[in-house]
Amino acid sequence: MPELRTEEMVINMGPQHPSTHGVLRVELVLDGEIVVDAIPHIGYLHRCFEKHSESMNDYQQVIPYVDRMDYVAAISNELGYAIAMERMLDIQVPERVEYIRVIFAELQRIASHLLALGTYGLDIGAFTPFLHCFRERERILDIFESTCGARLLYNYIWVGGLSHDVPDNFKNKVRDFIKYFPPKIKGYNDLLSYNKIFIDRTADVGVLPADVAVNCGASGPVLRGSGVEWDLRRHDPYSIYDRFDFDIVVGKGEMGTVGDCWDRYIVRVREMEQSLRIIEQAVEQMPDEGDVKEAIPKRIRPDAGEVYARTETPRGDLGYYIISDGSMSPYRVKARSPCFVHTGLIPTISRGAMVADVVAIIGSVDIVLGEVDR
């Protein structure tokens, strides 16, 4: 009997695929059900952020654009840009502003991780956790809304300060949330993290070894999921993060191998608890008096020079490389986005996986295409 003829097959996953978290197209080369190669094609959402920034006639005007990069964690993007510009202009921000920024950045981290958790469950086939996560996320967005009026794209952190002061009952609202949230985390663990089906789908899938992760430039929960203890809040402190007590969560391979999808997932769940600890300390230490607009410069005209600043966003290490030529508009703004780097990692961890696991892998690196394409 003659041998059956076999050949590799190329299929396109995306750009309109619910599990690619936006408009990502992955060209999959398959040998049966095994992935031989996965080639991501990006750029469908390219909005020329860097070119736009160069045509702004004020450095403050860039902030609404950075909001739209990682649109589910806008505060973190603003914070990074503001810190870069403050370093360039040598501005000392008032205490109160620093505390409000930290509280919002950590609330944003929780909101963003909740979205990551919920949609990850959805990718794997669990619908209920998504609804639970969104219920809690709404509470955080309500705090944002009562402060600056927006629920998603805030334009709240400005170079040198904030656009609004917080409302009178802000501290109580945050304290309520701190009380309300911890039992919910237990709920996610019961519902999703330690669910047999979920573990079977994610443990030992898409393993990213630590040395490869560092060499490929992974950061945030993806790097920590591989067992590397690296968090910019601790290792390259910015703002006032050196004042708070928190643990760096790393993947330990509890359900399978260190650096698998489950590790990356559980790092996010446990990071929410740590963020809550930071918020708790910040709310207690935050001064009640102070003008949040005090240090905002009337006119921003930095001397010629350049700055590189990086911050730990929910998705990893977000860097801004800003060059000034001494005029009112930036000469060059480059954003080093963690999602861009992580999308580049997808081929490395997908080779040899089953085609159904590609969905689990893409979900576990938690990319937002708005930031990949900028």
Place this chain on the structure above:
Amino acid sequence: MKAPEEIYAILKERFGEEKIEFKEDGKVVPWIIVTPDAIRDVTKFLRDDDDLDFDYLMCLSGVHYQKENTLGVTYHINSTRKKHSLTLKCIVPEDNPHVPSIESVWKTANWHEREAYDMVGIMFDGHPDLRRILCPDDWDGYPLRKDYKVQEYYRGMKVPY
């Protein structure tokens, strides 16, 4: 942890003064300019040396310096174990923008170099897969050059801007 001055001293010792230049303007972190022909050896040395141990490429950016008619690549590197960081630059003329790829040193450079090629038009020699990344494959010009003009038609469609 080492300051950029100390790292410069080590590099000068190893690669000679003509390949490496130290720049400082007193305001920001100083940077080191490396000639394009030495960049791959220098970065490999920075990565493999036990005292320097730069294992992490934070950012690679292409820049167009219009006044000088040059293009530049800026490398921001960092060591996760030794906790120090460094800025390297490579400057090439606009009419012959060839820089050796450092993809073999840090894999992060793969996509960042593609982006610098796509946006600023720097050719990275030795890159395994130098294609456009954000723009379509058949796009004309390099958008982040200061003298960039958008093409009027793309495949028969008017480009509205």
